[in-house]
Amino acid sequence: xxxxxxxxxxxxxxxxxxxxxxxxxxxxxxxxxxxxxxxxxxxxxxxxxxxxxxxxxxxxxxxxxxxxxxxxxxxxxxxxxxxxxxxxxxxxxxxxxxxxxxxxxxxxxxxxxxxxxxxxxxxxxxxxxxxxxxxxxxxxxxxxxxxxxxxxxxxxxxxxxxxxxxxxxxxxxxxxxxxxxxxxxxxxxxxxxxxxxxxxxxxxxxxxxxxxxxxxxxxxxxxxxxxxxxxxxxxxxxxxxxxxxxxxxxxxxxxxxxxxxxxxxxxxxxxxxxxxxxxxxxxxxxxxxxxxxxxxxxxxxxxxxxxxxxxxxxxxxxxxxxxxxx
Amino acid sequence: xxxxxxxxxxxxxxxxxxxxxxxxxxxxxxxxxxxxxxxxxxxxxxxxxxxxxxxxxxxxxxxxxxxxxxxxxxxxxxxxxxxxxxxxxxxxxxxxxxxxxxxxxxxxxxxxxxxxxxxxxxxxxxxxxxxxxxxxxxxxxxxxxxxxxxxxxxxxxxxxxxxxxxxxxxxxxxxxxxxxxxxxxxxxxxxxxxxxxxxxxxxxxxxxxxxxxxxxxxxxxxxxxxxxxxxxxxxxxxxxxxxxxxxxxxxxxxxxxxxxxxxxxxxxxxxxxxxxxxxxxxxxxxxxxxxxxxxxxxxxxxxxxxxxxxxxxxxxxxxxxxxxxxxxxxxxxxxxxxxxxxxxxxxxxxxxxxxxxxxxxxxxxxxxxxxxxxxxxxxxxxxxxxxxxxxxxxxxxxxxxxxxxxxxxxxxxxxxxxxxxxxxxxxxxxxxxxxxxxxxxxxxxxxxxxxxxxxxxxxxxx
Numbered sequence: 001x002x003x004x005x006x007x008x009x010x011x012x013x014x015x016x017x018x019x020x021x022x023x024x025x026x027x028x029x030x031x032x033x034x035x036x037x038x039x040x041x042x043x044x045x046x047x048x049x050x051x052x053x054x055x056x057x058x059x060x061x062x063x064x065x066x067x068x069x070x071x072x073x074x075x076x077x078x079x080x081x082x083x084x085x086x087x088x089x090x091x092x093x094x095x096x097x098x099x100x101x102x103x104x105x106x107x108x109x110x111x112x113x114x115x116x117x118x119x120x121x122x123x124x125x126x127x128x129x130x131x132x133x134x135x136x137x138x139x140x141x142x143x144x145x146x147x148x149x150x151x152x153x154x155x156x157x158x159x160x161x162x163x164x165x166x167x168x169x170x171x172x173x174x175x176x177x178x179x180x181x182x183x184x185x186x187x188x189x190x191x192x193x194x195x196x197x198x199x200x201x202x203x204x205x206x207x208x209x210x211x212x213x214x215x216x217x218x219x220x221x222x223x224x225x226x227x228x229x230x231x232x233x234x235x236x237x238x239x240x241x242x243x244x245x246x247x248x249x250x251x252x253x254x255x256x257x258x259x260x261x262x263x264x265x266x267x268x269x270x271x272x273x274x275x276x277x278x279x280x281x282x283x284x285x286x287x288x289x290x291x292x293x294x295x296x297x298x299x300x301x302x303x304x305x306x307x308x309x310x311x312x313x314x315x316x317x318x319x320x321x322x323x324x325x326x
Numbered sequence: 327x328x329x330x331x332x333x334x335x336x337x338x339x340x341x342x343x344x345x346x347x348x349x350x351x352x353x354x355x356x357x358x359x360x361x362x363x364x365x366x367x368x369x370x371x372x373x374x375x376x377x378x379x380x381x382x383x384x385x386x387x388x389x390x391x392x393x394x395x396x397x398x399x400x401x402x403x404x405x406x407x408x409x410x411x412x413x414x415x416x417x418x419x420x421x422x423x424x425x426x427x428x429x430x431x432x433x434x435x436x437x438x439x440x441x442x443x444x445x446x447x448x449x450x451x452x453x454x455x456x457x458x459x460x461x462x463x464x465x466x467x468x469x470x471x472x473x474x475x476x477x478x479x480x481x482x483x484x485x486x487x488x489x490x491x492x493x494x495x496x497x498x499x500x501x502x503x504x505x506x507x508x509x510x511x512x513x514x515x516x517x518x519x520x521x522x523x524x525x526x527x528x529x530x531x532x533x534x535x536x537x538x539x540x541x542x543x544x545x546x547x548x549x550x551x552x553x554x555x556x557x558x559x560x561x562x563x564x565x566x567x568x569x570x571x572x573x574x575x576x577x578x579x580x581x582x583x584x585x586x587x588x589x590x591x592x593x594x595x596x597x598x599x600x601x602x603x604x605x606x607x608x609x610x611x612x613x614x615x616x617x618x619x620x621x622x623x624x625x626x627x628x629x630x631x632x633x634x635x636x637x638x639x640x641x642x643x644x645x646x647x648x649x650x651x652x653x654x655x656x657x658x659x660x661x662x663x664x665x666x667x668x669x670x671x672x673x674x675x676x677x678x679x680x681x682x683x684x685x686x687x688x689x690x691x692x693x694x695x696x697x698x699x700x701x702x703x704x705x706x707x708x709x710x711x712x713x714x715x716x717x718x719x720x721x722x723x724x725x726x727x728x729x730x731x732x733x734x735x736x737x738x739x740x741x742x743x744x745x746x747x748x749x750x751x752x753x754x755x756x757x758x759x760x761x762x763x764x765x766x767x768x769x770x771x772x773x774x775x776x777x778x779x780x781x782x783x784x785x786x787x788x
Contacts, residue, residue: 123465123466123467126338129465175468176468177467178468180472181470181471181473182473191493192493192496192497195495197489199476199488200479201479201481237492243495
């Protein structure tokens with residue numbers, strides 16, 4: 001079994017699905033000859049040809065529009081936005097067309113498209129290259145928002161995303177693209193969408209997170225365990241539709257919750273989860289829900305970048321605050 | 327002695343070939359701190375401040391304001407201060423070089439993983455990076471080759487990794503009832519899929535429920551329902567099919583209720599939630615009937631007679647204010663079954679019509695229901711109702727009283743029954759009658775007397 005990184009898992013999933021489904025095509029800026037800005041599509045054009053791995057002009061609006069058109073006519077396009085910060089010009093096509101066609105045509109036309117985008121900061125990139133804006137998409141009905149946090153989940157969830165009949169925003173946490181490897185069998189096995197993955201079981205506090213911050217959440221759980229605190233770690237994985245049941249079950253058990261995300265705090269997706277906990281688990285809570293997030297500013301350039309991102313220490317402190325409350 | 331480091335112009339955008347020096351922030355001979363602004367460079371995209379990769383003395387600047395420097399060419403040389411904190415060798419300034427430029431570009435520093443390496447700006451986190459470039463053309467990411475293994479946890483006595491737990495949840499499989507086949511009793515993805523496919527560990531239900539289609543595990547995206555295997559009386563093993571509880575999976579498609587049927591659903595639910603129904607059943611003896619008679623007309627006449635005898639059931643009841651309204655007239659709601667659902671048109675003034683008038687009125691109502699010409703006003707306002715289902719099948723029933731009415735009469739299928747009569751037994755033609763009334767509005771005695779009056783009228787010869 002191959003030990004591969006998260007980015008290699010993305011490549012592997014794309015290659016698998018392209019080999020098994022002729023309707024899958026990959027398009028984006030430099031995805032062909034160059035293999036993509038992060039090399040996620042490396043080798044695919046050689047293997048599958050220029051008709052299935054398309055180098056597009058530098059025009060995100062066109063990429064998104066072509067993707068909607070291909071998908072509406074029966075293809076399964078996987079479009080790449082080079083960086084999350086370049087996805088804004090795509091949003092009109094995604095929000096106004098991709099997300100609505102099923103509804104608009106009363107189910108006659110669906111858009112089985114995937115938009116991949118390297119997501120988040122932590123790689124010392126220039127401006128516009130480190131955005132975490134998943135919350136902009138979780139508020140658009142008709143879209144699935146998926147974010148893997150490990151090579152195996154990247155592989156399984158991307159396969160599921162491509163096979164899903166509806167548009168999926170697939171955000172890849174680039175900070176952990178190459179951080180570690182995992183054994184990922186290339187067997188075409190998809191993982192389930194719309195469920196949370198409980199990565200660690202605990203009884204004292206629930207840490208809910210997704211994407212790159214899963215790393216900090218697990219580290220925090222280790223540190224808390226050293227202090228005798230048992231933390232449950234939930235990787236949300238599919239943000240919408242949200243599997244709130246798993247979160248609720250956990251919060252009902254622990255009575256405490258720390259939500260960790262990289263995006264700015266205000267109106268981030270953590271706010272949604274906190275609100276749902278308030279609505280449905282208020283009487284189970286032993287402490288106020290804590291949010292450890294980025295700040296309400298643009299992610300800074302590299303010297304301040306790590307101060308912006310939720311750190312293990314901040315997660316540990318928040319968890320301890322919830323324990324101090326009761 | 328002096329260890330001179332050369333700094334090569336990193337790629338300041340995505341694959342930009344060169345950049346123009348706007349302004350140096352230092353002069354040769356100056357000392358500079360790590361990350362302090364070294365130079366402003368203008369690229370095709372923006373003016374970018376390039377930070378110093380070292381703390382130390384700037385020994386040489388390559389180029390002056392206005393000069394174009396190719397990406398990857400030497401930009402400045404430093405004599406790092408050996409006593410100052412330097413960025414770890416492995417770390418980058420946040421930018422890295424593009425492809426190496428031919429001969430004009432000095433070879434990069436031989437430090438194994440260099441600041442802004444020629445090969446793509448990787449940060450080697452564990453000193454054993456085994457790849458070159460392929461990382462990114464922008465930024466620098468941590469690259470490691472250590473292998474992470476997701477641990478199987480053993481919650482509830484079941485060992486499984488998160489992916490397996492998530493799949494079990496999605497497929498509604500009870501992990502505690504899945505037979506593990508992995509090493510050390512670990513439940514695998516395949517185990518969960520098999521359990522889902524053969525329905526051996528469905529969540530919640532004690533008996534095995536219908537299997538989730540086998541495809542659900544392999545292909546998680548929704549897809550067209552698999553064609554059902556042909557239904558036979560024997561199983562695949564050739565044995566008689568097991569009688570199982572109904573499938574949790576409907577084979578048909580749910581359809582949205584519309585119009586009359588939707589209204590029926592609402593009205594019935596409301597009635598069920600509000601009324602306190604009580605049903606009395608008995609048989610009307612039609613033995614005395616002379617000749618062929620119009621059953622519906624007789625039923626209506628009997629209801630009118632009963633309403634006269636016991637007005638309490640020919641009434642409306644207001645459960646909120648606890649008021650009842652006894653009606654001097656009898657308007658009978660006649661249940662009419664159609665494809666679209668249940669219609670209950672009102673037969674007005676049944677108490678003043680004769681047999682022929684009733685027959686004509688019913689005919690008119692049925693026609694107007696069938697051709698949908700009946701006005702909404704004709705579908706409400708009745709004082710009591712009749713459901714004559716006996717023409718199809720069924721003897722007794724528990725008809726639903728729809729508020730504000732208080733009573734409904736159900737007429738079942740006529741039959742020839744053996745009845746005991748004085749001095750022996752006879753076979754009589756009888757009609758089963760069910761009377762449901764709202765017990766909030768009428769007493770059992772009233773209902774029974776009403777039923778008696780109704781049966782008495784029906785038993786008359788004509």
